[in-house]
Amino acid sequence: PETDFWVSQLADLSVIGALNSGSRVVDYHDGDCGSNNSQNCFNQGFTVPPPPQQGGRWPCGQLTAKGIAMMRLKGQLIREKYCNFISDIDNVTQVHVQSTNIRRTIRSAQSLLAGLFPEHFVNVDADNQLSSSGELLPAIREVLVCHQAHGLAFPDGLDRQLFAQICDYDAWLWHQLYGKMEFCRASFSAGVQRIYTYLSGIPEGTTTHKLSLFSAHDNSLVAFANALQLQVPRVIPPYGAMLIFEVFRHRVTGEFYLKTLFEDDEVTFARDLTLRHVLIFHRHGDRTPVLTSIGSKVQQTHEETDFWASKVATPEQIELLQQTAKTIGADPSQPPTIRPSKESQFPYGLLTQKGVEHMTAKGRKFRERYGDFMGGNVKTEDVHVLSSSVPRTIESVQSLLRGFFYEGQNTQIKVPQFYVHTYTHNVLAPNHPLQVFNEIELIVHDDVVSLRSKIERGAMEKLSLHLRECLGVPEDQPLSWTAVRDALTCREAHDWPFPEGVDQKIFEQVTVYDTWLWQRLYHRKDFCHGAFKDGVKEIYAYLKSVVNNQKEVAKLSFFSAHDNSIVALLGALQIDVGAQLPEYGTAVTFEVHEDVATHEFYIKPLYEGEVVSFVGHHNDPFCPFSHFESLALEFLTVKA
Template identity: 25%
Template sequence: MAAGRAGAAGLRLLVGGALGLVLLLPRPAEARGLRFVILLYRHGDRSPVKAYPRDPHQEGAWPQGFGQLTQEGMRQHWELGRALRRRYRGFLSASYRRQEVHVRSTDLDRTLMSAEANLAGLFPADAAQAFLPNVSWQPIPVHTVPEAQDKLLKFPLGPCPRFEQLQNETRRTPEYLNETARNARFLQMVANETGLPDLTLETAWSVYDTLFCEQTHHLPLPAWASPQTMQHLRRLKDLSFRFLFGMYQPTQKARLQGGVLLAQIQKNLTWAASVSQHPKLLVFSAHDTTLVALQMALDVYNGEQAPYASCHMFELYQEDDGNFSVEMYFRNDSTKAPWPLTLLGCSQRCPLPDFLRLTLPLVPEDWEQECQVTSSLTDTEVIVALAVCGSILFLLILLLLTILFRMQAQPPGYRHVADGEDHA
């Protein structure tokens, strides 16, 4: 099996490390050339993550069950691997060399298998590397960590109380409330047809995902899932991404989500520009939420869900004068060249110091600390608490005054004198 648990040293080398964000001294002048590449891609085509209660196609309709990479997904990533081989011909060695590449995946079957299919297209075994006749595949390690410990690629990252607080605040924004009111009747119809109670703007994506997977694999859809309904659900699905990572306080959300991955990308770009010996390719195999969180943080998100096997590329170049620049591309259509992406405030060929400076506000200094909630009380809760405390204090003062008044109103007492008692 190509997937293996990442060794501490390997992960520290490429994905961790305490690298400062420093301005680099230029190297001696030489011809402009590619020095380092970071890839973040989504897994390939998969079966639905789950079915809705009234879905006629339950888990038994899928050969490998829910949430699993399909043969189409394997082909998509094999094709992406071949496209990457063509793009980086002359930069990567003609055959696989372990010193040149490091691959990390989330700990789910579909992302691990996508990475393996991708590597099969990217590094087919040559004659010297083939371990069996007529077999062009070769095992290449894919590193991962348990899902519960993944604080880099599995989004949204959590637990993070401050992010949860931001989500609650987002639900009270005019945009969210207006969208909820505008879609209330449609959501109720979908809830009735699917058997899903309390369907919201945030959960409608799951219905679209299930229907989309079934439609893609030529399973008949129910009559209520008309093209108009599918289009409406798709819009709500895209809206759910904006709810998670944008719509309200996007910079704060970025620091708690996509900014965490961006910090590692910054560190690896800086490291690759500061040392002469380093791997050429760092690959992350992840999910649509990973891509959207990162692209929203960078403000290059196009507003739509990242397609299967889509790939965000960071390319580090050394210029003729020895300085470094970063170029970004997004491959979301296998029939077209990757789209150039431009960071706001910079050119498409962005000098590395400018890239680091412009993205620094999006990166958390201490994620654990920033996730803490300084005050769990909203303004309304504070007002209510003060009103309650004031009422209690008023009642206590009233009770004290009542006791004092009664003590003053009571007639003076007398002492009974016994017979025979001496008198003055």
């Protein structure tokens, strides 16, 4: 039945006849096809090309009636766009058309011509030079695209949201694949060479056509765009997608210029960008628990207190960290703001020995990535550091600095002591009561009801009852999913046993649900604005100062904060990293790049070293600073 359906979608033979009446597929033809004797054009000799390939088992892989109509319309739109230019074409030899030897690309070119001109010739490339030779199996995306285009139902279990995710992921895979120059060169060098030779013939005078069409495939476009490093959307080109090159000649100087458009939007070739600044916004390292009591059955004991006391950073470690960077206030003349003090909370909420080692190792990783950028003659003013006023965040960024500039470095290279700034108002920690973590589920209750299924809610209610029983939390008190997750996270990291009745599977379920609750909470603009507007303002203002006066600011900056600081920052700037909470040491990095030619600035955001994107700018890893700025100001101007 499905085969019959696809047969029914093919064009009527009369439509194919109409296309063939206005154009012919030839290998080479140099007859006089001028307007004066165009009626006799098809009676002249030509070399018969090899038979076109089907491009799939018939009727699959064929251009449909819908495809022909769409390409004809595209031809009409091109005619409208370039009407004045096309009106000067009085000889059809001024138009060059080339296609791969796949039947659907030939039909597509003929359909375009039907929208442009009444008679034309199509030069087929017997070596199929316009088609990438990398054979990608269409698999599920291709099947779903065809189903959607012709109104067929998706298979059971697949909906439009999943279809969109499949398309996004497959597009990412395609661009990653063709973005590898070795693969792209091996699969499409002939196609690039053909088009390059054709375009370079224009200033040389060997190419005399006024209009040319090259009909190919989706992966041909992806390969070509990646080969030329064109800044096109990172998508798989839809049916009929067009990459247009407009060639201009300066009337005075005679120089030639190229303007490139993808689907009518102007695109540029690879920019000449230089890195100006790196801002690293990170979470502190591994720490001892903050919340030590959960219900009546999980209470602080002398044994557990002694255990955690044995895990905190050693005096020897702290001494090295203090030699690396000195903690100050807003400037060197002011004393640091540190609260709560380590003594008042010992041994809880403190950076561990493991945390120092982990953050030092992360510093070495950052040096691998940005060491060349910093160079060998580093001065104190080259590095700006701001920390939350909590001891564990201060010691964490000192550890990062130790790893970046001291650990494993050539001892002959002199490294200065850096400054860790602290503010009396701790802008890097979201400003809300600790009680919020006990009541997140109540605060976002409307989202719980509207966004989670009845089955999901039932599963969490069942888990809640079990945890209340295991931990001794009475029914008249809210169950703090965050407190449970935090306690279990610390215990797992240091091999301290879970409470009786709690296992690894329960820990994972709690983590997934608490992650969802946190994201719902901090993605509420009104809540996030009230809690973290000062933090966003600090980051935005600092990056703005880099752009406005890059020569007088540091090259590298660290902002040492907390897990909810990162979640709030991501929510405020609308950066999607998926359903995850920042683990110890997680870093959001903002690279600031400047275009050497235009002096425009771009932000490249990374999450744990992987490129992520701001909302509204998914197609290019380098986001214009103006777009980042608009998102920051949109958040900062939210009315409470």
